Amino acid sequence: MAYLLSSERPAVAAASRNPLLAILRWAAKLRAERHQRLAFREMLEFDEARLxxxxxxxxxxxxxxxxxxxxxxxxxxxxxxxRSAIWLGRSSF
Structure with a gap:
């Protein structure tokens, strides 16, 4: 038997019991990942000065x-x- 601290929740408790909500969350995650990929592709089209x-x-x-x-x-x-720290002369990274 596993013991949990009072502030911890088991992973099962975080899962939704409503399959429709789980599907909607999955679709939203896919959409967000797609938007991120598109944004990166657009950034690759920037010229060097803009980057x-x-x-x-x-x-x-x-x-x-x-x-x-x-x-x-x-x-x-x-x-x-x-890069900003180096540019400002604070290269403590």
Whole structure:
């Protein structure tokens, strides 16, 4: 028997008992991932100067496309933060 802290919920409790809600959540997740892929493809069409203005490189976008959906945005945020810190002379990363 597993013991849980009072603040923890078992994974089963988080699952929905309504199959329609589960399907709607799944469809929303697929739609969000599709929008993210489309946004990355559009970013790949930017010229180098525009990407540089955003604090990114084409390689950063390609790496983010290869990351899992939740991690892709974090990857780009970290790259932008690193480049801005270097640009500002605060390269403590």
């Amino acid at each position: 540089e203005d955003l604090g990114l490189t084409r390689n950063d976008v390609l790496e983010a496309m290869g990351a899992s959906a939740p991690q892709a945005g974090l990857h780009l945020q970290r790259r932008r933060a690193l």
